Amino acid sequence: MDGSKNDTSLALDALRAIAAQMVCIGHGISFFLPELRQSGLPLPQNVGVLLFFVLSGFLISYTLLEKSRNPSYTFLQFFIDRAARIYSALVPCLLLVVLVDTGTIWLIGDRVLEGSRSPTIFLANLLMIETYRGPLEHLSLLRWPIIGSASPLWTLVIEWHIYLFVGALFFIGATPARATVLIPIAIIFGQIPLHYMFGALQEDNGLGRSLFTLWLAGAYSYVVLRSVALQSRTLGALLAVGSIVAYVATTRAYLEYKPITYPFLVLFVLGVVVATQPGRIVASPWPAKIVRFFAGYSFTLYLIHHTLMYPAFLLWKDGGWLIFIPAVLVANVVAAVVATYTESRHKQLAQWLQRRISRIQFFVRGEPGIRIRDAQ
Structure with a gap:
């Protein structure tokens, strides 16, 4: 996926x-x-979420397989990259949600918002454990x-736990010597993803069903x-167009989270990748x-559109x-x-x-820790 060689x-x-x-x-x-x-067409917000999960799976797989070619690439570096990517946007967005929701309550009034605001709820959302689904969901600590109004956050919880679960499993295989540290991480963060192999956020309407399977x-x-290294503009274009047409033709509104429709979205992304692999199409820098x-x-x-x-x-x-x-x-x-001041600076x-973790490693164990040039 070298930007200098293809699109x-x-x-x-x-x-x-x-x-x-x-x-x-x-x-x-x-x-x-x-x-x-009422048109019956798939709801854009649900299709967008599903597309996010396909793209996330594709890109995390790329990241792990390509960066792990460097022997110095570790789970810690993977964690730092993912945490920076998520929290650079999540923290300011949570603060914005609190600010906007407070204004909404004062100026307009809304009992729904009033019932979902507290320091502990904020902390749970910051730690991404809200809407927990798994074997321990009977515990009040995880409920x-x-x-407030930040309803899209339920998918971010799933994504974050998938990152750490899959990352831990990958590095258990890549560096078995670290298994004693990584196995507990996999057990803790594997609970939510494994629920979403076949389960849903809401069992009554299937919202979120099998999102980890899609990922x-x-x-x-x-x-x-x-x-396989497929590189064919014609094949890729036909695959992308054909799969999206088939998806729209077979998927009805409110039924987007039916796993039987997921292969079309995966094939669509595959088609786009195959079509753009042979070389550069876009010559101008403006697009x-x-x-x-x-x-x-x-x-x-x-993260914030729903709140706004x-x-x-x-x-x-x-x-x-x-x-x-x-x-x-x-x-x-x-x-x-x-x-501009948050996400783009992840x-x-x-x-x-x-740099901070490298210094801690040096002082605690006398080790040089992460080398910044290897981590970039």
Whole structure:
């Protein structure tokens, strides 16, 4: 996925940006244009979430397999990279959620928000243990709701636990000497992903069903492409177009979380990758700049759009297009501004964390720790 040789990296960034916009627009439709959902077509917000999981599996598989070629790449470095990527956006977004929700309660009033706000709920969301599903869900310690209006956070919990579970398993195989440390991590963080092999967030309507299975399919698709090395624009384009047409034709609204439809989304991403592997298509730098711009704040947009739209929904839920368009635009503008100082600097945060941990390792064990040049 070398950006100097082909457009695959750019295409995946474009898919990431599109997925975030689908979730944002889909929730905007649910808030302000609910009549559009009667078309029977798949709901954009659900398709966007599913696409995120396919892309995540594909990219994490790429990261682990390619970076592990360097013998100095460890689970600790993987953890730092993932933590910096997630928390660079999560922390400021949680603070923004608290700020916006507080204003909503004071100015408009909403009992739903009032019942899901407390320091302990904030901490649970910060640690990403809210909406826990697994063998210990009967414990009150793990029964935490999503904070306020930040409803998209339920998927982030699943993603985070998948990262650490899969990462731990990978490095148990790669470095068996570290198994005594990594096995407990796999046991702790494997509970939520294993539930989502076949289970759901809400069993009554199947919301979130088999998301880990979908993630694994995305991860395995990279392994397949790495082995077979398919490079055909025609084949890739046919696969991408054919699979998305088949998906739309077979998937109905509110039934997006049926695993039988997931292969079409995986094949779609595979098709895009295969079509963009042979070489560069986009010669001008401007399309790349546009894609990188929208992809650069996609995670922040995903986290905060619902919170930003919710007050408008309480005030003007019958506003239709007149409210829908400004709401989507405001969500994008705010996300882009916030991400400029947070999400877009996740690599700098990772490097800062690596330096601090290296110093701790040196003082505690007299070891040089992580070498920054190896971790980049």
